[in-house]
Amino acid sequence: MHAPEKLLLAAPRGYCAGVDRAVQTVERALELHGAPVYVRKEIVHNKHVVETLRERGAIFVDELDDTIPEGALTVFSAHGVSPAVHADAERRQLKTIDATCPLVTKVHREAIKFAAEGYTIVLIGHAGHEEVEGTMGEAPDHIVLIESEADVDALEVEDERKLAYINQTTLSVDETRGIIARLREKFPHITGPRTDDICYATTNRQAAVRQMADRCDLVLVIGSKNSSNSNRLVDVARDLGTPSYLIDNASQIDEAWLTPDTKVVGVSSGASVPEELVDDLVAFFRERGTQDVSEFEVLREDVRFMLPKQIRQAMTAAAEA
Structure with a gap:
């Protein structure tokens, strides 16, 4: 196998x-209440994180069916x-604790x-993704899901003056921009959220890969297959012409990707x-x-979210006991 120079x-x-808040929510719930703690769906879309929490006593279920005993502690993903x-x-x-x-x-x-105001809502997102299912459930009779510009072209609505759009938080920034532009072109009266729905982290990770990709011969993105934002990072690199692959960990690297011409490998993670997992990948190449491993820093993040109220209250009570 040819090791890259950089x-x-x-x-x-x-x-x-x-994600940090959601994972900590399950960890603290286990510490404060003991196992088992039930979690509906994967707390976050990462196999490693789910397995680690499972070992500590979290039980992941697809739905709130009879496998969860009545009255049990359950975390929403x-x-x-x-x-x-x-x-x-x-x-x-x-x-329940809502993470x-x-x-x-x-x-x-x-x-x-938007639903309360009588709007038809266009939700830009991926069919079947948990986030999309949760959002659509807020106003199922008002929401239409679209995934592409072609879907916009095929879209027909009763009242173009009462039309709004929202979107899944983990989409491709460029692709979503194109879909919104097509919506605005076709439906000039469409309204949208005051601020962008694509979350800061999705936007920032895509920006970093976009700037890094043209300096690389290969971009490896660590993330699980069902992680929307991880898949989009691969798309960003490939759209710029740089070969890119999604891997769960270093063991999934295919030696065929590393040719004598693969001098610089870029690494990102969902x-x-x-x-x-990034440290493991660096160790694999070292x-x-x-020998040359360096950070390609595009910007710094300092966003923090408070833990859910029930967890904070339980932590305070435990500290005072």
Whole structure:
């Protein structure tokens, strides 16, 4: 295997504030209440994180079905849930902690507001993604999902003057910009959120890869296959003509990607990826002879979100006990 001469580590990369908050929520819940703590869906879209929490006593379930005992402590994932899920949890008397990312909650509020005002809402997002399902559940009779500019061309609405758009937080910045432009062109009266729905972390990680990619012969993105924001980082690099692959960890590197011409390898990681997986990848290349490892910093992030109220209150009570 040919070791690259240089590794560039995109910054920012890895954990965003919403993921950090969600993972810490499950960790603190386990510390404060003991195992098991039930989690609806994967807390974040990362295999490593899910496995680590499972080993500590978290039980991941697809739905709030009979596998969760009545009254059990249950955490909702960072991607958000629909009102129907909240109602289901209440009916089963589950003690719930909502770890929905505040930036996803913002999109839910926009959906509720536009629906209350009688708008047809165009949701730009990926069908089947948990975040999209949660958002659509806020106003199912008002929301139409679109995934591409072609979907905009095919879109027909009853009243063009009562039309609004919102979007999934982890989409491609460029692609979404194109879809919104097409919407505005076709429906000049369309209204949107006051501020962009694509979250700061998605935007920043894509910006770092965009600036780094043309200096690289290969870009490796650490992230799980079901992680929307990780997949978009691969797309950003490929759109600029740089070969790029999504890997869960260093063991998934294909030696065929590393030819004698692969001198500089760029590394980034999705917003739900712990830094230890990047460290492992760096160690993998160092062991094979790569000596030059440097950060490619585009900007610094200092966003932090408070933990959910129930966790903060329980931590305070435990400290005072």
